[in-house]
Amino acid sequence: MQPAYQLIYDKLFEHYGPQSWWPAETPFEMMIGSILVQNTNWRNVDKALIKLGPYFEPEIIDHFPIEDLAQLIRSSGFYNIKAKRIKAFMEWFRQYDYDTKRIKAINNTELRKALINIHGIGKETADVMLVYAFEKPIFVVDAYARRIFYRLGYNMPTSYDGFRKLVEKELPEELTLYNEFHALLVEHAKQFCRSKPICKECPLLDICDQRLELK
DNA sequence: ATCCTGGTTC
DNA sequence: GAACCAGGAT
Incomplete structure (x- = not known):
């Protein structure tokens, strides 16, 4: 049956x-989008993504003042916490030189643990990243x-x-x-x-x- | 003008 | 179980 x-x-x-998801140009954009979309709809995230547009490079976002970052992502709601979460994520991403390919080499369970361990990334956000940025088969x-x-x-x-x-x-x-x-x-x-x-x-x-x- | 929706942390 | 927020629906 x-x-x-x-x-x-x-x-x-x-x-x-x-x-054919996720609607993003790069794995980096996908991952930032997955943090922004927590507790909101994609409309609000898209507006934030557009405002972030001119600064959308890992190095720039990583070193962007957190208050300014918060203002840019205002439309996604919970912008103060989300700014912190993006910062926490960038700190982790930096350890791999912002290189998604390097992270992809980590095995499924280890990577999932590492992602969940980042402040502001829970199971759902981790899994969404695993599927759409790191190409791991997960529900x-x-x-x-x-x-x-x-x-x-x-x-x-x-x-x-x-x-x-x-x-x-x-x-x-x-x-x-x-x-x-x-x-x-x-x-x-x-x-x-x-x-x-x-x-x-x-x-x-x-x-x-x-x-x-x-x- | 109030109500509802939506993940994670503390 | 509260706190964090904007935007759309009612």
Whole structure:
């Protein structure tokens, strides 16, 4: 029998097509974006990224005054903490001469630990970086994945890693699959599975518990 | 004009 | 369990 998670993926992929994430020019931009997008939507992050544009070099960001950095990223919300988080990340990134290739050589589990160890980077942000900057196959657990799986009727673990491992257990270790899966879940949460869901014409309706509650 | 959404730290 | 914030929805 076909694993349920694979089925969800297939249906989402069929409906939305390939997402080809992350929307960033470089791994560095991707990683900064992942810190900025904590607790906000991409709109707000994009504005911040545009303001950062003229200074978007690791060396410059690393040595930028933190107050000025905070002002530039204001639109992303929580700008004071996020400025600190970016600084903490830069300190770590500097140790590798801002060279993503060098970091990529670190094995999966060690790198995940190292990222989580950076102040301001938790499991979700670490995993997003692992998938989209370092090309490691990992399932990203976020508020959208939790909401969608919950509504579908799955009894998922509350813990981050419990949730993640349960999904990973049934899926092949393919980067593209995990890259697309997270992107597809985000897209689906925005288009149909919002806080106030639009169930009519939902591509997952036939496998969703919610359909039973529709009039 | 108030309410809601969204990760991590302390 | 509170604190950190802007921007969109209601």
